[in-house]
Amino acid sequence: MKKITVALAGNPNCGKTTLFNNLTGMRHHVGNWPGKTVTVERKEGKIVYDDTILEIVDLPGTYSLSGRSLEEEIAVEYLLNEKPDVVVNIADAAHLERNLYVTLQLIELGVPMILVLNMNRYADAEGIVINTNLLSEMLGIPVVQIEAIDETGKDGLIREILARPDPSRKSIRYDHELEEHVRQAAAITGSRWSAIQALIHGSEEPEIESVRTHLAGIYGVQSGEIFADQRYGFIAGILHESVDHMEAGGKNQSERIDRIVTSRWFGFPIFLAVMYLIFQIVFTVGAPIMDLIDEGFGLLAGFASAGLAEIAAPDWVASLICDGIIGGVGSVVVFLPNIFLLFMLLAILEDSGYLARVAVIMDRVMHKLGLHGKSFIPMILGFGCSVPAIMAARTLGTKRERFLTIMITPFMSCGARLPVYLLLVGIFFAGWSQGLVMFSLYLLGILVALICGLLLRKTLFKGESSAFVLEMPPYRLPTVKGVLIHAGERSSEFLRKAGVIIFPAVLLMWLLASLPFGVEYASPESLIGIAGSTVAPVFAPLGFGFAEAAIAILMGLVAKEVVVGAFGTLYGVGEEGLSDVLMNVFTPLSAYSFMVFILLYMPCLAAMFTIKQETRSWKMTGLAAFGMCAVAWVVSFVVYQGGVLLGFA
Numbered sequence: 001m002k003k004i005t006v007a008l009a010g011n012p013n014c015g016k017t018t019l020f021n022n023l024t025g026m027r028h029h030v031g032n033w034p035g036k037t038v039t040v041e042r043k044e045g046k047i048v049y050d051d052t053i054l055e056i057v058d059l060p061g062t063y064s065l066s067g068r069s070l071e072e073e074i075a076v077e078y079l080l081n082e083k084p085d086v087v088v089n090i091a092d093a094a095h096l097e098r099n100l101y102v103t104l105q106l107i108e109l110g111v112p113m114i115l116v117l118n119m120n121r122y123a124d125a126e127g128i129v130i131n132t133n134l135l136s137e138m139l140g141i142p143v144v145q146i147e148a149i150d151e152t153g154k155d156g157l158i159r160e161i162l163a164r165p166d167p168s169r170k171s172i173r174y175d176h177e178l179e180e181h182v183r184q185a186a187a188i189t190g191s192r193w194s195a196i197q198a199l200i201h202g203s204e205e206p207e208i209e210s211v212r213t214h215l216a217g218i219y220g221v222q223s224g225e226i227f228a229d230q231r232y233g234f235i236a237g238i239l240h241e242s243v244d245h246m247e248a249g250g251k252n253q254s255e256r257i258d259r260i261v262t263s264r265w266f267g268f269p270i271f272l273a274v275m276y277l278i279f280q281i282v283f284t285v286g287a288p289i290m291d292l293i294d295e296g297f298g299l300l301a302g303f304a305s306a307g308l309a310e311i312a313a314p315d316w317v318a319s320l321i322c323d324g325i326i327g328g329v330g331s332v333v334v335f336l337p338n339i340f341l342l343f344m345l346l347a348i349l350e351d352s353g354y355l356a357r358v359a360v361i362m363d364r365v366m367h368k369l370g371l372h373g374k375s376f377i378p379m380i381l382g383f384g385c386s387v388p389a390i391m392a393a394r395t396l397g398t399k400r401e402r403f404l405t406i407m408i409t410p411f412m413s414c415g416a417r418l419p420v421y422l423l424l425v426g427i428f429f430a431g432w433s434q435g436l437v438m439f440s441l442y443l444l445g446i447l448v449a450l451i452c453g454l455l456l457r458k459t460l461f462k463g464e465s466s467a468f469v470l471e472m473p474p475y476r477l478p479t480v481k482g483v484l485i486h487a488g489e490r491s492s493e494f495l496r497k498a499g500v501i502i503f504p505a506v507l508l509m510w511l512l513a514s515l516p517f518g519v520e521y522a523s524p525e526s527l528i529g530i531a532g533s534t535v536a537p538v539f540a541p542l543g544f545g546f547a548e549a550a551i552a553i554l555m556g557l558v559a560k561e562v563v564v565g566a567f568g569t570l571y572g573v574g575e576e577g578l579s580d581v582l583m584n585v586f587t588p589l590s591a592y593s594f595m596v597f598i599l600l601y602m603p604c605l606a607a608m609f610t611i612k613q614e615t616r617s618w619k620m621t622g623l624a625a626f627g628m629c630a631v632a633w634v635v636s637f638v639v640y641q642g643g644v645l646l647g648f649a
């Protein structure tokens with residue numbers, strides 16, 4: 001069988017990963033903000049057509065290929081060293097001027113390529129009419145129009161890929177002077193591309209350096225700017241020929257929305273309202289479905305214990321199945337509907353483009369703290385799961401900003417902590433205050449993150465905060481399919497964790513609660529009882545100095561879902577029974593303090609592992625682990641003791 005390697009390249013946020021997923025059937029991260037695909041590992045997928053294997057590589061998005069950012073280096077290195085058979089250059093049809101810049105550079109690189117116009121519907125809505133034949137002729141490469149989210153144009157694109165296009169024979173016409181020097185440099189470096197790179201970034205060849213000085217003298221600006229100007233001039237010429245721009249109503253709708261949504265006065269309140277709404281929905285809409293599942297597990301437990309009694313199973317088997325497994329795993333799975341809702345709402349935020357606005361809104365506050373609004377995108381993603389959120393910090397250009405963001409992102413309350421709140425808030429708070437209490441926890445997470453960020457900035461990560469471009473992608477209506485896939489993926493990940501992590505953790509706890517032989521289940525004499533009561537005094541000043549809470553916290557180090565599972569297993573009851581038991585050991589104040597601790601202490605092992613991977617530093621990882629536990633203790637202490645002083649106890 002033949003094999004064709006295909007690289008997807010283009011601007012950030014133009015739909016590369018969407019096309020990648022569409023072609024390969026894989027499910028990589030898609031969302032409406034630039035810079036999602038940034039990983040250093042390559043994203044590859046395969047598909048087979050007739051007798052050909054297409055090996056598709058999703059490259060990080062770049063605005064140019066000549067700069068020196070990490071993404072650009074990855075992309076250029078790949079194109080030059082691995083020499084893919086076909087480069088599929090995706091461009092946002094509604095923003096061709098900016099997108100064609102990379103196209104021109106790919107042409108200069110001399111790669112075999114196809115220009116793929118995506119988001120044509122948005123271009124249509126803005127009255128942009130593109131003459132693709134003319135565009136193709138002027139650029140010297142095939143041009144295909146697609147919609148990456150559905151099947152539109154897909155067959156045509158695959159046909160072009162299978163036909164193996166040649167590199168364009170056209171080249172950008174620089175003006176006389178520049179063209180002459182490019183040729184002169186190319187004779188030294190060996191290719192037009194490397195000549196231009198050398199002229200822009202400098203070189204060790206004295207001859208090229210003298211050309212650079214010469215050019216700077218003639219044009220009065222640095223050579224990078226000369227090339228950029230002339231390329232944009234060339235693009236303007238192409239667009240003038242091949243694109244008609246008619247006036248249409250849809251134009252600038254995003255700008256009109258932004259005038260309110262990101263305005264100085266309304267921006268922040270709108271953001272708060274959106275968040276509040278999300279948690280209210282997660283709570284109220286999820287509740288009835290949650291009860292239903294809980295009843296299901298109740299029935300299951302009843303069924304199981306009746307069945308086990310029937311076959312005269314030994315007591316320990318009955319205890320293992322009912323207390324351990326059904327109690328533990330069941331108490332977590334119950335929260336699946338809420339988790340699904342949360343992920344769905346976060347996906348809508350991300351896909352609509354609102355998330356990118358939040359960064360802009362928060363930038364004002366964060367700048368005052370010496371932080372950057374762009375950090376806020378990973379932080380909000382952290383409401384879903386810390387692992388991808390920590391990785392998303394790669395969009396921060398400098399190491400200092402990146403590390404800083406990584407350190408504070410785990411304070412964002414991830415989806416796995418939600419069950420703890422749902423359980424305790426459901427028991428200790430009533431009516432409208434439930435959403436408010438949850439909301440307060442999420443806000444507290446943000447607040448603590450900002451304060452810690454400020455402290456880190458003043459100590460470990462001293463220095464100027466760097467400037468980033470905060471880009472605002474146009475608003476888009478999220479597709480039902482996209483949102484469901486997003487939420488479905490993450491929910492099934494949650495379920496998978498219930499199997500892979502929570503199940504064994506729960507088994508272990510059950511075992512520790514049953515040993516040594518003959519002790520009463522989970523009694524103070526059992527192994528887990530001993531461990532719990534040893535640690536518990538540490539938490540006494542926070543209001544929850546009893547063994548079960550300590551055990552739940554310890555187990556939560558593995559994964560936060562286990563916290564609720566631990567209560568389920570230790571008390572050996574379903575969610576219903578759990579509320580009666582917990583009512584006796586917590587007060588509303590100590591429950592709140594407990595939630596604060598769960599919110600802030602060290603994230604799960606997977607997140608810690610990711611921190612280690614991303615920072616490549618044990619020092620940072622250790623600091624994160626220890627620092628977060630310390631912060632959690634202090635804040636919970638303040639909350640609890642403050643509450644006691646105010647008479648809430």
Ligand SMILES: Nc1nc2c(ncn2[C@@H]2O[C@H](COP(=O)(O)OP(=O)(O)OP(=O)(O)O)[C@@H](O)[C@H]2O)c(=O)[nH]1
Binds near residue numbers: 034060062119120482
């Ligand atoms: N309506 C519509 N939306 C699209 C289309 N293609 C992509 N999108 C949306 O555009 C946004 C960006 O898509 P991605 O595939 O994540 O973009 P990307 O080029 O991989 O972005 P980076 O990895 O950040 O460089 C997402 O919200 C997609 O749902 C399309 O053909 N039509």
Ligand SMILES: [Mg+2]
Binds near residue numbers: 018029037
């Ligand atoms: Mg991508």
